[in-house]
Amino acid sequence: MNAIMSDLRLYRRLILMQVRAQLQYKINVVIDILGYLAVTILEFLSMLIYFVPFPTMFGWRIGEVAMLAAVASFSFGLAELFGAGIDVFDETIRRGDFDRVLLRPVGALFLVASSEFRLRRLGRLTEGILAFIVSLVLLHGIKWTPLKLLVLSISVMSGALIFMSILLMGATMCFWTVQTTELTNILFYGGREMLSYPITIYHQVLQRILLFVIPLAFGAYLPTCYLLDRALPLGLPGWVVFLAPAAALAFASIAVRLWSFGVRRYQSTGS
Amino acid sequence: MLRFYVEVAQTAFRRQLIYRWANLAGMLANIVFGMIFSYVMIALFQVRSIAGGYDLRDALRYVWLVQSMVMIVLTFGWYDLMLTIRSGEVVSDLSKPCDFYWYWFSREIGRSGYYLLYRGLPTYLVGMLLFGFGAPLDWRLWLAFACSLPIGAMIGIAYRVLFNIAAFWIVEARAFGTLATVIALIFTGNYVPLPFFPAWLRAIADWLPFSGLMNVPAQIFLGKLAGGEMLLEFLRQLAWLLVMTLLVRFVAARATRRVVVQGG
Numbered sequence A: 001m002n003a004i005m006s007d008l009r010l011y012r013r014l015i016l017m018q019v020r021a022q023l024q025y026k027i028n029v030v031i032d033i034l035g036y037l038a039v040t041i042l043e044f045l046s047m048l049i050y051f052v053p054f055p056t057m058f059g060w061r062i063g064e065v066a067m068l069a070a071v072a073s074f075s076f077g078l079a080e081l082f083g084a085g086i087d088v089f090d091e092t093i094r095r096g097d098f099d100r101v102l103l104r105p106v107g108a109l110f111l112v113a114s115s116e117f118r119l120r121r122l123g124r125l126t127e128g129i130l131a132f133i134v135s136l137v138l139l140h141g142i143k144w145t146p147l148k149l150l151v152l153s154i155s156v157m158s159g160a161l162i163f164m165s166i167l168l169m170g171a172t173m174c175f176w177t178v179q180t181t182e183l184t185n186i187l188f189y190g191g192r193e194m195l196s197y198p199i200t201i202y203h204q205v206l207q208r209i210l211l212f213v214i215p216l217a218f219g220a221y222l223p224t225c226y227l228l229d230r231a232l233p234l235g236l237p238g239w240v241v242f243l244a245p246a247a248a249l250a251f252a253s254i255a256v257r258l259w260s261f262g263v264r265r266y267q268s269t270g271s
Numbered sequence B: 001m002l003r004f005y006v007e008v009a010q011t012a013f014r015r016q017l018i019y020r021w022a023n024l025a026g027m028l029a030n031i032v033f034g035m036i037f038s039y040v041m042i043a044l045f046q047v048r049s050i051a052g053g054y055d056l057r058d059a060l061r062y063v064w065l066v067q068s069m070v071m072i073v074l075t076f077g078w079y080d081l082m083l084t085i086r087s088g089e090v091v092s093d094l095s096k097p098c099d100f101y102w103y104w105f106s107r108e109i110g111r112s113g114y115y116l117l118y119r120g121l122p123t124y125l126v127g128m129l130l131f132g133f134g135a136p137l138d139w140r141l142w143l144a145f146a147c148s149l150p151i152g153a154m155i156g157i158a159y160r161v162l163f164n165i166a167a168f169w170i171v172e173a174r175a176f177g178t179l180a181t182v183i184a185l186i187f188t189g190n191y192v193p194l195p196f197f198p199a200w201l202r203a204i205a206d207w208l209p210f211s212g213l214m215n216v217p218a219q220i221f222l223g224k225l226a227g228g229e230m231l232l233e234f235l236r237q238l239a240w241l242l243v244m245t246l247l248v249r250f251v252a253a254r255a256t257r258r259v260v261v262q263g264g
Helices: A002-023 A026-051 A063-083 A089-095 A099-105 A108-113 A117-137 A146-173 A178-195 A204-213 A220-228 A238-266 B002-018 B020-044 B057-075 B079-087 B092-094 B098-133 B139-170 B172-186 B199-206 B215-221 B225-260
Strands: none
Touching: A002 A026, A002 A117, A026 A063, A026 A238, A063 A117, A063 A146, A063 A178, A063 A220, A089 A099, A089 A146, A089 A178, A099 A108, A099 A204, A108 A238, A108 B215, A117 A146, A117 A220, A146 A178, A146 A220, A146 A238, A146 B002, A146 B199, A178 A204, A178 B020, A204 B057, A220 A238, B002 B020, B020 B057, B057 B092, B057 B098, B057 B215, B079 B092, B092 B098, B098 B139, B139 B172, B139 B215, B139 B225
16 A cells, blocks of 8 residues: 555656646647647537538437547547556657666556656647537536446546557557557557447447457447437447446556566667 | 759659558558548438438548548648758758758658559558449549649648748747648548538638648549539639748748858
């Protein structure tokens, strides 16, 4: 317990250090966040244009898809914010900085995860909040219960964990080759794009992958179905939404195990 | 002098050939996004069979056309020029005995040619195999498309050099560049085709330079533009190409006059 507390304290210090460093250039940070916010808002709004000529997307109305996209933005945005260090791991390897990380008396994964924190990424979370408000306005008449709020928050955190695990798997591949970052990006950004639409529009195989292999659907589609009192896909019973943390932890533990295997195999480029 | 620029373009083309795996991975990304948007279109067209003059086959062709053209016309995250300004390498390009803009223009034309052959064509073919939407067989459409796409690509070059040059004034111009790219991509129908836009937004989009990037070539390819309309769109494309080229050359001249080289 003590160890966890001291890790958390250290994490907070490392993150705050970076926040403080970035705040030295206040105008830059503000422009960066606003720029990212504008980009994500524009992308969100342009998706809504589909509903000008079409009344529904596979039975989903505009407000419902907006809510889905908002929840996906939360999951993805959190992962992007807290997983930035894992995201840029290929650079850490290429520069040889990972050798230094290994010498320190704290876990390597911990140090990698806390090595980057970009305030600009708050832009997408802000967009998520705005998109969520838009969806509430468009929908009006959702019955909120404490249970729904609970499902929303645990699902978003689970989704973020799954997205970060994808990044971690990509980072693990860097121990063998740094050429693969593009592939991780496809899964990371493609996954986000896929989550913004009802997963029922995809091929049966893709739906099953999103539910059982890379369980990203737990981070956006399932909780949104729950909030909107919709049936879950593939005839899954309603309580499945509560399995989100389990699915996320299972996926993350695979990612972490692969990572530790990679760390053991790691040989520095040396010179 | 022309021969020099042709050499520059050929060199850029050849340099691109080296990044075989990066291109393959990039193509995979285009394919994944093409698939996602195809499923979106298939889902949407369940409730009505025609929208904005498009049927499902047109929409699928459009989706894959966009995925095939986007690297040729407006690369997302193109900061090559910006980075040379930040690192100071721009000085060596400025001291070359050639025009600064035409130098970058030739480089980018070479790259666009590469992406046409090694990214665009294969991506469209994969889409054709996956979703069986075929391609138009009328040779006149292909001819018109072959005239319109290069104009779109040239507008794209002028545009991205323009927002890269902003780095002469702003140190961290990336955020600005991303925003500029996204705006252009939205108004050229990268996310949603222009025919699906509400009328008022469509009216604005039609008069922006971005329509000429991908929307006009795509509409021609899909056979949606007849005689007079096609002529009008060609004229608009050419007019914007002229305006954008003059603008970027003016701004580049202003910017490079500001450059102070610190030797050492």
